[in-house]
Amino acid sequence: MKFPVLTLITLSAALSGAASATSYPLTLKDDLGRTVTVKAEPRRIVSMLPSTSETLCAIAACEKLVGVDTYSDFPQQVTKLPKMGGLYDPNIEAIIAQKPDLVLVSKYGKLEGPLTQAGITVVAVNPETYDEVFSKTLTLGRVVNREAQAKALVTRMRSDIARVEILTRNVVRKPTAYLEIDPTPYSVGPNSFMGVLLTKAGARNIIPASMGDFPKVDPEFIVKANPQLILGVDAKTAGARPGWNSIGALKTGRVVSIPTELNTMLGRPGPRLPQALRGLAKIVHPDLFK
Structure with a gap:
């Protein structure tokens, strides 16, 4: 028995949806x-x-x-x-x-x-x-x-992230970086979703995994680590902290207050992770996105 091609496609889609229900x-x-x-x-x-x-x-x-x-x-x-x-x-x-x-x-x-x-x-x-x-x-x-839709979303996210990684993976100079998520200060460990994004953006996180995923950090530790890039705080605020003027990032002007929309995306472990990575990578390596 022969079926029209359109009928077969429709049947295939229906069976696929039923299988993933x-x-x-x-x-x-x-x-x-x-x-x-x-x-x-x-x-x-x-x-x-x-x-x-x-x-x-x-x-x-x-x-x-x-x-x-x-x-x-x-x-x-x-x-x-x-x-x-x-x-x-x-x-x-x-x-x-x-x-x-x-x-x-x-x-x-x-x-x-x-x-x-x-x-x-x-x-x-x-x-x-x-x-x-x-x-x-x-x-x-x-x-x-919505299992089929979730699988498609995950596939699309991983693909979009891979496109950014192609640009950042082989960068010769990857700056040491400190990402601040709260002025207490709290930061991100390398195994947190934000920490992984920082690494994929072509930076080297100064926070070790032993401190946890979202640790409260001693400001003295940050001074001693001397990051080449500081993210999530403005230069004026960072410069007013005791000893921070000696940090390399302040001396070279590489202190960046993350824009509000990007900051929101970075803080949400959801479907806009690829956009968050791209925005972060543009800050870390602006020369790659000209």
């Missing part, structure tokens, strides 16, 4: 170490992390969102959704009022307790390392029945 009930271990069962495909989701909100929209699940945290602001669609508060000041009543069948949370903030008691399914998805950005994207895809 999530089977419910779905039981998994979340990032709080809890065994959670998602009984059916979620239709009403509250996301309490900006990176999770972005990922859901990037895997064609934006229409499932009925509420987001205060800081979710990308893509544009999520800015119109009801705000449920922040990680440490959530509006529990507002979340419950949305009648979600799934709330996605961080492993911090202790939201799972009161929401679980209210009979709501809660899953903690909290990527912190570079590889987890991809693995947790796939996890989200399974949870919300």
Whole structure:
């Protein structure tokens, strides 16, 4: 029996989608170490992390969102959704009022307790390392029945990142760098997703892995490490800190306050990781992107 080519293509696509559809009930271990069962495909989701909100929209699940945290602001669609508060000041009543069948949370903030008691399914998805950005994207895809879209997103992200790496991998001079994410100061270790991006951007992180992924750093350590590039703080602020004027980066003017939009992308372990890498690489090696 012969079938028109279009029919075969349509059938193939349908079978592919069916093969990657999530089977419910779905039981998994979340990032709080809890065994959670998602009984059916979620239709009403509250996301309490900006990176999770972005990922859901990037895997064609934006229409499932009925509420987001205060800081979710990308893509544009999520800015119109009801705000449920922040990680440490959530509006529990507002979340419950949305009648979600799934709330996605961080492993911090202790939201799972009161929401679980209210009979709501809660899953903690909290990527912190570079590889987890991809693995947790796939996890989200399974949870919300968008597995094929999640796999396609991961493939596209890895491809876009590879394009930037082609430019930075063989650079002869890779500056030692300090990336500040909070003036306390807090920085990023080489195994965190931000630390990996810094390395892929063609810099050498002065923070050793032994300090952890997002360590609070002794300012004296930074002075002694003498980085050639300082990111995330402006020159005036850095120069006012005791002993920092002796650091090479200040002497050569290589102190860069990261633009707001790029800073936001860098801080979110989500689908805009490739854009974040490209923006960071342009700062580290501007000559490669002329």
